[in-house]
Amino acid sequence: MSALSLxxxxxxxxxxLGTLAFALLVLTRLFSS
Incomplete structure (x- = not known):
């Protein structure tokens, strides 16, 4: 594997991971309100 693919x-x-964390943050805000 080349460095570019890595x-x-x-x-x-x-x-x-960023998308997953953002989705979890939005869900927790929706459920807490």
Missing amino acids: VFIALVVLVG
Whole structure:
């Protein structure tokens, strides 16, 4: 695997985790209100 593909995979994982964290934050705000 080249370094570029590793960077791309890391970026996809970070974006996925960020989206998941944002969704959890929105859900907790909806349920707490």
